[in-house]
Amino acid sequence: MKDLLKKPVINYVILFLVVTLLTGLLLFPIVNNVILLSSILLINFIIILVFLQFHFTNYLKPLKKAIKTLSEINKGNYRARFHYTSNNLLSELSYKINSLARNLSEYSIQEKMQREQLSTIIDNTDNGLVLIDDKGYIHLVNRKFLSMYGRTSKDYNGYLYYDVLEEEVFHDTVQQAFLYEKNVKNEFSHYIGIDKLYYEIVGVPVFNEKNRLKGAVLVIHDITEMKKLELMRRDFVANVSHELRTPITSIRGFAETLLEDDLNNKEAEKEFIKIIYNESDRMQLLIEDLLTLSRLEQENFQLVLNKIEVNDLLKDIIPSFQIKAKEKELDFTHSIENNLHFKADKEKVKQIIINLLDNAMNYTPDKGKVFLSVTSTEEYVHIKVSDTGMGIEKNDLPRIFERFYRVDKARSRNTGGTGLGLAIVKHIVDVHDGKIEMDSEVNKGTNVHVYLPKK
Ligand SMILES: Nc1ncnc2c1ncn2[C@@H]1O[C@H](COP(=O)(O)OP(=O)(O)OP(=O)(O)O)[C@@H](O)[C@H]1O
Ligand SMILES: [Mg+2]
Incomplete structure (x- = not known):
């Protein structure tokens, strides 16, 4: 009976009570027997109450339960179930609600898996990513991007891009992508510690299915290697041209003098020709070094492996250095x-x-010492060249194997050097799968260690 006091049944109970009382009042003048009238009306009312109770238990109660189950599902509790088999209608309803819950549960698992896969891809890509909506709010930044700026996603998500993205180029790229509605490319450099890194930033506009602009994605990739190669190529061409220009100018100058002036002085003539010869010799050396480097760098470069007797090998070298x-x-x-x-x-x-x-002798002042040793470990042959010469500054050491790199340009040119010697050594060591190490102290001397695998 408690159920009859619950909404919406209580409304009907009150309505029937009022109707019963009104019927009683209407019938009262006609029926003289009050007890009989009251009894009939009471029985009537009780019958209606019983009917209402039956109606409530059969239809309203399951419906309430169905609503409760649906609101649980709505909240994301896909395990909520509704079981009523008392009549066809309710059993169909319960079947539909339960299969809805099961489907939603499957969808949500699939969606979660897809979201996880997507975020794994986004976080593990080597490019920085920033997703911005059409109002300029940031919705996503990936791990690579965060590592570039050393912050957390909380510093970006939900903020306007121009409030939190420091680089001006980011603002320009977003604005251009929004304005032109097509991919926009820019470049910028950024320091991580003391390393200068170069990046390319691409602004990609994002459209919805109605082709309306919904935002933009910024893709940032590291192009430092490419930039360095480009710089190296530019430096290389500049260096080669520079190295060739000096002897060519000199040869041309002396050749012109020889042609134009009627030199009667045989001595001077010989001196000029000697200079021309030396300069062309220098050019030939440079070109040979460049060719050696280029051959070593070729992809299909093949080493000619021979059995080397170290003593025999040195017999050819040591006398000229003595x-x-x-x-x-x-x-x-x-x-x-x-x-x-x-x-x-x-x-x-x-x-x-x-x-x-050659280096040890060229960069060691007169009366200094030069020492060569060739020994072996289990795996390697260890060639060591030490000198007590001018040494190399710590800052210069990492760059010493670069082509044309010379610590003291003027002095090194005096020795006839082109700055390719160590670059060639490093290449030869590399193609042999060996290692090269160098330690040096200014005005104390230099030690170079080369380790070549015995094979
Ligand atoms: N043993 C050394 N002591 C001091 N400085 C050295 C020594 N070896 C090399 N260097 C420095 O490293 C630079 C590069 O050496 P590298 O042998 O590549 O070129 P280079 O000697 O100038 O010319 P080359 O191509 O004729 O060898 C030299 O210019 C010199 O400044
Ligand atoms: Mg040299």
Whole structure:
């Protein structure tokens, strides 16, 4: 009976009570027997109440339960179920609600999986990503982007892009993408610590299915390697041209003098021709070095591996350096492990030792010391060239293997150097899968260690 006091049944109970009382009042003048009238009306009222109770339990109560289940599902509780089989209509309703819950649950699992996959891709891509809506609010920034600026997503999500994105180029890119409604590309550089990194930023407008602009995605990729290569290429061309211009100018100048002036002085003529010869020799050396580098860099470069007897190899090299050492009054000594042999490209290994000894002697003042040792470990042949020369500043050491890099340009040019020697050494070591290390102290000396695999 408690159910009859619940909404909406209570309204009907009150209505029937009022109708019963009115019927009683209307019938009262006709029926004299009050007790009989009251009893009939009471029985009537009770019958109606019983009917209402039946109606409530059969229809309204399950409907209320159905509504409660649907609101649970609406809240995301897809495990909520509704079971009523008392009549066809309710059993169909319960079947529909339960299958709706099951479908929604499957959809939500699938959607969650897709969201997770998407966010894994977004977070693990090597490009920075920023998603901005059509009002300029940021909705998403990925991990790569955060790592560039060392902040968290809370610093960006929900903010206007021009309030939180520091670089001016970001603002320009978003505005251009919105204005022109097509992909826009820009470049910028950014420091991470002391490293200067170069980035390309692409603003991609995003449209909805009605082709209305809904926002933009900023894609930021690191182009530092490409930029460095471009700079290196530019430097390389500039350096080669510069290196060639000096001897060519000199050759041209002396050749002109020889042609124009009627030199009767045989001595001067010979001197000029000697200069022309030396300069062309220098050019030839430069071109040979460039060709060596280019051959080493070719993809299909093949090493000619021979069995090398270290003692034999050094017999060809050491005498000429002994002469050079004598001229400079250098104390040149060497220590070679007995019976040392390994497999490598003989001519290239010779070139390594020649270039290193050449440097050691060129950059060590008269009366200094130069020492060559060749020993072996289990895996490697260790070539070490030490000198007591001018040494190299710490700042210059990381760049020493770059082409044309010279610490003291004027001095190195005096030695006839082109700045390609160590670049060639490094390439030869690389193609042999070896390693090269250099330590140096200014005015104390330099040690170069080359390790070549014995194979
Ligand atoms: N043992 C050394 N001591 C001091 N400085 C050195 C030494 N070896 C190399 N360097 C420095 O490194 C620079 C690069 O050396 P690298 O051998 O590549 O070129 P280079 O000697 O100038 O010319 P080349 O192409 O004829 O060898 C030199 O110009 C010199 O400044
Ligand atoms: Mg050199």
